[in-house]
Amino acid sequence: MLKGRSMNRKMRKEKLKKEKNTKERIVEKEKNRNKLNSKGENVSKEELLTKMKKSIIEGNKDEAKALAREAVEKHVDLNEAIDEGYVPGIQKVGDLWEEGEYFLPELITSAECMKAAMGVLKPELKKAQIKAKSLGKVVIGTVEGDIHDIGKSLVSSMLSANGFEVIDLGADVKLEKFIEMAEAEDADFICLSALLTTTMLGQKKFIELLKEKNLFGRFKIMVGGAPVNQKWADDISADGYAENAMTAVKEAKNLLRK
């Protein structure tokens, strides 16, 4: 009984101490804010960028969109919002993934938040006739006869979240369609996914088709999918291959340097 009571008292004391600590911290924060406030709108921009990063890391789509709208309203430099707000967010997500903290649901949700925010910012950039920064334009799809699209969509999300502009044609896509789209959009990359040994042939055919049309070399070609490996990519003279969505981003960035 006695023991219990003394424990309680001790706990209460600790609690009080904690509360005091947090109160002090809040006051300090407030002070800091005032300090920064004197420097003008910088503060709210910094804060906005931090919030943007956070919205991506936490996978809060509504928040990511709302912040993008806020940036537009406050005339924040939109490319800065992307480069210093959202992109560091998705980079952090990539790190968390590699550290084994984040799993696919987090990764994909963050990639979708990124897409949502870009959906707000891109039209604005266009209106203001500012060229949106992009690492490169990618046309991606699963080749004809093949409806496996989960892996392809993962690659597509991760590329777009990492700063590539992605045009996803979906699954069972005619080979000609890839070329048409890539030409119309002046794409840098064409990414072909195939999960069946039969449709994997489509990747080879595609490169032959490019050669026929004298377009070989104009686009960087990446191939992937379960039956595909580096050797196959080399055999059919594709430029790049990756085993999964994260390495696909790395491979695409590598190819940019070539």
Place this chain on the structure above:
Amino acid sequence: MNLTIRPKLELLKKELIEKIIEEAYIILEKQGVYVENIEALELFKEAGIRVDDETQRVFITSQLVEDSLSSTPSVIKLYDRSGDKEFIVGEDEVHFDPGSTAVTIIDHKTQEQRKALTEDLVKFTRLTDCLDHLHFQSTGIISSDVPEIISDSYRLYICLQFSEKPIVTGTFRVEGFKPMKDMLVAVRGSEKALEERPLAIFDACPSPALKWSNLTTQSLIDCARAGIPSELISMGMTGATSPVTIAGTLVQHVAENLCGLVICQLAKKGAPVIFGGSPSSFDMRKGTTPMGAIETMMIDSAYAQIAKHLNLPTHAYMGLSDAKINDSQAGLETGIGAVLAALSGINVISGPGMMDFESCQSLEKLVIDNEICGMAYRLIEGISQREDPIATNLFDGFTKETQFLSMPHTRKWYRQEHIFPRVIDRDTYDYWVSLGKKSMDDRASEEAEKILRENSPSLLDKNIFQELHKIMLSDARNNSFSALPEIKIGSSPKELIGS
């Protein structure tokens, strides 16, 4: 009185089964299913079902599902190549067959995966033919030395030439069905004979969520009309292509398979259908589809229980592993899966030999898994009272010196009560050392070679094979290939068939 019980695994309470089926019915009727096949859409319309032509969505009424269920046979009889040996697919009968359609094979010497060749497919088929606990054959590997476009018919062609056992197979293209059916008919002698004595099962997968593709729907229709059993392989991936909870994935699984079953019955009333699947517990970290996950096996066992509740024959992809070599993971995942599948009374269990997420086959693993299957069969045989009294008489005149080795009773029963594996190690340590400290994988490799060396292939009748060869050749030519690889029959390089 028979006191033997067959041990049984049941994961679902009856009320939960009924709830899952009820929700599946609601989904079929309210959300509908995408059926990307014109002929099937016509069949649905004829049956008075609402079809949205633009989105190719059908809204299947509970009444039609009920009607289709009542016209689906609860037991299928499958026959071997000779047509003499009968296999019951239904009730709690269990038949193992190798996991199907691997893209690669493990090369025992290098321990690396490589593309398979015709020679590998022949070895694989012959080995399966010889392994006792594998009741069925499967067209298990894609050979990379034939054009991929004809790889579906080619693997059946090889299988029929080298094995007596019934076959689990499937099409990769709509046009694949005809040559494949023609070969089966050639073996049986007539379409009618094939219908009466089915020799092969065709797998067909819906595309999660709630979609049947043109290819697989066509396979259902074609098979139904030819009397070939269709195996419905719904394959939700928890949290990726189906709900993340096991029960949620079961709802989708039942809805998709029932839609397939309805299509079969619309194509031909009474068509044989097997309620199967290859779902997986999607790994959120790796983005892979582990077949060896315990949750995967739970989904399998549970949908089989639901199918039994609906009075249907069952199938599952169990008794396989995601390991990349024949290590302890390979053994443990396969072992757990095969045992759970057998305890669940699943009729067709596809898995043995398979590794790496259904993408790779291994001859050594096939030999090892055959023993696992043997253990599973022994388990479900249960414990019987062999004699009356059970044992008291054996203790008549019991002394300290009594031993059982030389008793006639021992001699009479030991081979029935106990099984004797060939590659599982039961040697003493010293003896194992004296044999060269061989691993399971090495012993299995030697065993595979021994089996292939000592057994001559069970070849198809020469005249029938000529017919098959013609069918295969014309399929190849239709796809602008004129030559097929030469096939080595026995060990002598001179024994060749092919062009």
